[in-house]
Amino acid sequence: MLNIRRFVQGADEPTWVEIVNATRKDREDLRAITVEEMLQQEQENPSFDPEGRFLAELDGNPVGERCPGELWKSMYGIYQDYKAAVRAGART
16 A cells, blocks of 8 residues: 655655655666755755655555655656556556
């Protein structure tokens, strides 16, 4: 079952970074980030809003992430193997 939930600051950063790095690994214009870099960005960015971040979980396993302004239908930030399931779940 697909579950979309809010990002939990202080707990979800490792999962977020894992998803971001895995789903953007083929993009030459983006490099992998570390959890430490993400934490630093959270602290330095005055507009950072953890309430606007979401994680998608399929049967309890993280499969994707979203920030404000991103649409689930774009499938950016979703593990390749789970895109069809997320797409189907987003319609329900």
